[in-house]
Amino acid sequence: MSLLTQNKKNQNVEEGNGNELFPVFLKLQNFHTLLVGGGNVGLEKLSALLGNSPKANVTVVADRFLPELKNLVINHPSVKIIERKFKDEDLNDVELVILATDNRELHEYIRKIAKEKGLLLNVADTPELCDFYLGSIVKKGNLKIAISTNGKSPTVAKRIKEVLNENIPDEIDDTLTQINKLRLTLKGDFSDKVKALNQATASLVSEKESERKLSPTALSYMIWGFVVTFTAVIIYAIWQQEPIFRNYIEGINPQFYWFLGAGFVFAMIDGAIGMSYGVTSTTFSLSMGIPPASASTAVHISEILSNGIAGFMHYRMGNINKKLLRLLLVYGIIGAVLGALLLSNLEHYAHYTKPLISVYTLILGIVILKKSGVLKQKDKVAKKKIKNVGGLGFTGGFIDAVGGGGWGSIVLSSLIAGGRNARYSLGTVKLSRFFIALMSSLTFVTMLNGLRWYAVAGLVIGSAVASPIAARVSNKLSAKTIMVAVSIIVILVSLRSIGMFLLAL
Known part of the structure; x- marks a missing residue:
């Protein structure tokens, strides 16, 4: 009976009994692995080995190497490359063999010699020649999960890997x-x-x-405490501007309905992808004749209720990273208050900062679009979490208050582009936005007079109605969908802002 016939027979037995593979985790630094092949498949195999075992002892033999493979080896002194055709003596002093060429005859030849030497073998895309498979790996720090489909479908294994990567938190x-x-x-x-x-x-x-049952928590008490405090301040402000309030009651300004519809639409988009409400609402308010500082005030007041609802929905669904939330709150509030104080005295300051912010968010939009997989990347670089969360929070809060928006565009874009989980970043940014908007609004209300309350009321009611709907929609979307949607919104809004600035020159 030939070797290939025996392998097929064994494979049929495996199909009848399900997956009978025995999973193990190897310390590859204690073994000598031979990899034959320096093309795309060889690069994929070597990347998988080094991605999980950076100190793996590997010798790569091939008559040609991709530049990417050579660049990968530079940072791994335990890897040796030999640029020539395979020789029988390459199998000396090795324990594991991985074949990654497009030459099946060579693979069968090497397998025959390897089996005579008692070596374990993996052959790319040829399950019947394999002694072991390289499964898809989910890695979260010290947690590592290997996925095997018994060689039936690497694509399914990759999809399961994506699901686990998305739903298992980095924490x-x-x-x-x-x-x-x-x-x-x-x-x-x-x-x-x-x-x-x-x-x-x-x-x-x-x-x-207990969190899912919504038992009283410190966070919920904090939210309601802020809501009660802010409501008292708003009532006091309205009481001080009694003529404006009385005129508003006697005859609702027709623009109220425009702001009502705009608030709903913008909040639906923002609640689903975590950004663009401030930028779009501010742009709309300015087009309706609202002065810059008043426009920013109206937007931030409306964001208190909508983000409080959306943030609480995300909190219920478990989409909050508490450590990240604490860092964003402390530094974000400081930046927001300083930005609101500045804009209250310099209303035209936003005109000069907006082009710079737009260029920054345009770059982030392109980065996120590439990371989503829509745009092809030449080199796969491991994601690294953004380190300076405090600086990001301060910058986002300051620019958001000065420019009338940008907390989502800047903070969420940076977190996702830096490798953070899209869904947890979205939920955390939405909840933190409640507190940022609250503190900005309190600062604006105490500094400004003559606010357009019809604009505030329209945006508040419209966004509040949309927020719980949008939060549930976002939880149904995949990480890739969220990233693509975020990138498109950021790019379009950024290009429009840059174009308007250039036309005004």
């Missing part, structure tokens, strides 16, 4: 670290330690369930 690594610290402090026998760890993890689950 799971922090959980593992804390649990490990707890484990090291435990005393007693194995049974006692297991019981203690079960109690610890059970409390985490019950805490999560």
Whole structure:
């Protein structure tokens, strides 16, 4: 019986009994791996090896190498490349062999020699010749999940990988670290330690369930406290401007209905992708004849209720990164208050900052579009989280107050472009936006007179109605859809702002 016939027979047995592969995690730095092939498939295999085991001991043999593969090897001294055709002696002193060429005859020849030497073999796109497969890997710090379809469909494995990457939060690594610290402090026998760890993890689950049941929390008390305080300030401001308020009651300004519709439309877009409400609402307000500072005030007041509702919806659905939220709040509020103070005294300041912001968000929009996979990338670079969250929050809050918008465009775009999870970034940015808008509005209200309350009321009611709907819509969208939508909105709005500025010169 030939080797190929025996392999097919074995494969049929596997198909009848399901996936009988035994999963293992190898310390590749303790093995010598031979990779034959320096083209696209070879690059993919080597990237997978080094992506999971950066110190893997690998020798790559090929008669030609892609420049990308050579560049990859530069940062990995444990990898050696030999530019020539395969020789039988290349199999000496190796434990694992990976074949990644387009020459099946060469693969079968190498396999025959490798089996005589007792070596384990992986052959790209040829399951019947493989002793082991390289599955899709989900990596979150110390957590690593390998996915296998028994060689049937690498595409399905990749899709499952995308789902897990999207839904497993990056903070799971922090959980593992804390649990490990707890484990090291435990005393007693194995049974006692297991019981203690079960109690610890059970409390985490019950805490999560209590969040879903919407039991009173410090965050909800904080939100309602801010709402009550702000409502009192608004009532006081309206009371001080009693003639304006009385005229508004006697005859509603027709522009109220335009702002009502605009608030609904802009909030639907913003609630679904986490940005553009401030920029679009401010642009609309200016086109309706509202002065810059008053326009920014109207937008920020309307954002309090809409973002409070949307943020709370995201909080209920578990889309909040609490550590990220704390950093954005502290620095974002400082930047927002300073920006509101500046704009209240220099209304025309936004005209000079808007072109610079538009160029910045245009670049971010293109970066996000590339990362979504819509635009092809020559080199795959590992995502790195943005480090200076405090500086980002301060910049976003300041520019948002001065320019009448930009918190979502700047902060959410930067977080996603820096490798943060799209859904958790969206939820966190929406909730933090509530507090940023609140503090900006309080500053504006105390500094300005003669606010256009018909514009405020229209935007408040329209955005409030749209917010819970948009929040639920966003939770149904994939990360890729969110990223593509974000990039398109950012690019279009940025180009329009730049064009208007150039025409005004």
